Amino acid sequence: MRELVDTPFFGIIISIAAYELGLILYRKTKLSILNPLLISIALVMAFLAKFNISLDSYNKGGDIISIFLGPATVILAVPLYKQFESLKANVVPITAGIFAGCVAAVSSVYLLARLFRLPQVLSLSLIPKSITTPIGIELSKQIGGIPPVTVAAIIITGIMGAVLGPFICKSLKITDSIAVGVALGTSSHAIGTTKAIELGEVEGAMSGLSIGVAGLITVFITLGAARFF
Secondary structure, X not given: OHHHHOOHHHHHHHHHHHHHHHHHHHHHXXXXXXXXXXXXXXXXXXXXXXXXXXXXXXXXXXXXXXXXHHHHHHOXXXXXXXXXXXXXXXXXXXXXXXXXXXXXXXXXXXXXXXXXXXXXXXXXXXXXXHOOHHHHHHHHHHHOOOHHHHHHHHHHHHHHHHHHHHHHHHHOOOOOHHHHHHHHHHHHHHHHHHHHHHHOHHHHHHHHHHHHHHHHHHHHHHHHHHHHO
C-alpha cells in the first residue's frame, strides 16, 4: 500500500474516483450545492485524513492533473465559436459587463480586507478569487500572495457562483441568456461556466468567453491596484 501511495498514480486515481463519485451524486440529486468539485475535494480530504496520508504524497499525482487546467479551459472556446454571431452583435455590452464585473470583484476584496483589517499578504491572495485557477495562481505569485490560499478562494467563489448565481439572476429577473452567461463567467470562472452550460448553449458560450477576458482585465487592474493593498 505504501509503495502505491508514493507514486503519482495514487493522486491521479484518488482524484478521478472522488470526482466520479461527486458527479454521480450530483446527477442523481440535481442540487447545485452538491457540486462535483466540492464533493470530490471533501472526499479526498477525508480519505487523506482517515489514512494519515501526507499532502506531499497526494500531490505527486495531483500536480500532474493540475497541468491540464489550462488546456481544459481553452476547450470552452468551442461553444463560443458556435455563438460567434451573437458575440459580434453584442460585443460592446458584453465587454462592458465583463469589465464592470472585474472592477466589482477587485473592489469588493479591497473594501472587505480594509473592513476586517486582513494582513496584506492575505488580501493580495484573495484578489484573484474570481478568475480561472491557472491565471489566478500566477497572478498571486506575482503580487506576493499565497497561491494555496488563492486556489481555495477561487474554488469557493466558483462554487458559490454556480449555486447562487442562477438564483440571483432569477430573483432580479435577469432573463437575457447573454447577460446570465457573462455574469456567471465573470464572477465564478470555470465552475460557474459548468452551470452556465447546463442553462443553455448561449449562456455557456458567453460564460466561456468571460473567463478569458475577465482574467486579462483582472491582471491589469490588479497590477495597477496591488500597491494600495
